[in-house]
Amino acid sequence: MINKKHFLTLADYTKEEIEYLIMLGIEIKQKLKQGIPYQPLQGKTLGMIFEKSSTRTRVSFEVGMLQLGGHALFLNKNDIQIGRGETISDTAKVLSRYLDGIMMRTDDQKKLEELAKNGSIPIINGLSDIYHPTQVIADFMTIYENKGTLKGLKLAFIGDGNNMAHSLMIAGAKLGMNVYIAAPKAYEPMEEIVELAKAEAVKQNSKIVITNDTEEAIEQADIIYTDVWASMGQEEETAIRLNHFKDYQVNSVLVEQAKKDYLFMHCLPAHRGEEVTAEVIDGPNSVVFDEAENRLHAHKAILVALMA
Numbered sequence: 001m002i003n004k005k006h007f008l009t010l011a012d013y014t015k016e017e018i019e020y021l022i023m024l025g026i027e028i029k030q031k032l033k034q035g036i037p038y039q040p041l042q043g044k045t046l047g048m049i050f051e052k053s054s055t056r057t058r059v060s061f062e063v064g065m066l067q068l069g070g071h072a073l074f075l076n077k078n079d080i081q082i083g084r085g086e087t088i089s090d091t092a093k094v095l096s097r098y099l100d101g102i103m104m105r106t107d108d109q110k111k112l113e114e115l116a117k118n119g120s121i122p123i124i125n126g127l128s129d130i131y132h133p134t135q136v137i138a139d140f141m142t143i144y145e146n147k148g149t150l151k152g153l154k155l156a157f158i159g160d161g162n163n164m165a166h167s168l169m170i171a172g173a174k175l176g177m178n179v180y181i182a183a184p185k186a187y188e189p190m191e192e193i194v195e196l197a198k199a200e201a202v203k204q205n206s207k208i209v210i211t212n213d214t215e216e217a218i219e220q221a222d223i224i225y226t227d228v229w230a231s232m233g234q235e236e237e238t239a240i241r242l243n244h245f246k247d248y249q250v251n252s253v254l255v256e257q258a259k260k261d262y263l264f265m266h267c268l269p270a271h272r273g274e275e276v277t278a279e280v281i282d283g284p285n286s287v288v289f290d291e292a293e294n295r296l297h298a299h300k301a302i303l304v305a306l307m308a
């Protein structure tokens with residue numbers, strides 16, 4: 001069980017609640033594979049507000065709602081009145097009169113908090129400037145399916161200390177993983193989130209390490225994770241970032257230092273030849289498409305936990 005109304009950041013969730021969502025995702029996946037009908041959200045509707053682009057999050061939430069017996073509405077920011085200046089607070093109050101839940105992808109975590117504060121229905125973070133928690137439930141499902149455990153594994157995140165790095169660090173710490181983030185100096189994860197993760201890691205006897213040294217991070221790693229060097233909204237910085245990140249590419253030389261049976265992970269979309277070479281992402285250790293598939297099952301678990 002989870003004892004939460006919203007899903008805004010995994011920082012709010014306990015170890016047990018995160019584990020519950022992972023295991024529920026696995027159970028729901030098995031039901032689908034075995035053709036067992038599972039529709040606890042019959043008659044329920046989810047609004048999906050997008051301020052940024054999406055392939056996986058949009059499609060998997062929409063298909064997930066359908067499979068659970070409910071319905072999803074795609075609400076592009078520019079097609080609803082938020083795009084013309086209606087406040088988040090009024091939008092939350094109005095949509096709470098129609099919907100049973102809202103998933104939002106936004107450029108500002110505060111907008112999610114504002115929705116949660118002013119509406120009366122569950123709010124799900126479908127990616128913000130600082131977090132991407134739904135992705136991490138799918139990622140940890142994927143790791144569990146491949147490794148049979150999470151505790152004690154070493155996860156090396158190579159690249160930008162961004163929303164993915166933050167969510168992996170927080171949840172990894174709670175679940176007793178050793179999370180190493182290797183980022184260039186100016187692109188390290190946010191100090192306050194690192195502190196939060198470190199405090200959690202202490203309780204689990206695990207480690208959170210922020211370094212500028214890719215080799216320190218990747219040495220004997222069980223999981224190698226990377227993400228784009230320029231996230232959505234940072235397109236203008238692309239040229240300068242390509243230059244700053246050039247020594248942080250995950251390629252066949254770097255992965256030599258990880259464990260032989262390492263998993264390569266990426267939330268996607270990927271830029272081959274930038275943060276990762278084709279050899280690695282399309283190689284035998286890569287589980288990126290299993291990870292993408294697991295978004296569907298993980299999202300169904302989150303929807304059921306909050307809305308059923």
Ligand code: CP
Pocket residue numbers: 053054055056057058127135267268269
């Ligand atoms: N990983 C992820 O969130 O993908 P989309 O941007 O396509 O939703």
Ligand code: NVA
Pocket residue numbers: 127132162163164227228230231232267268269
């Ligand atoms: N860090 C990326 C993740 C995309 C799923 C971004 O925010 O664009």
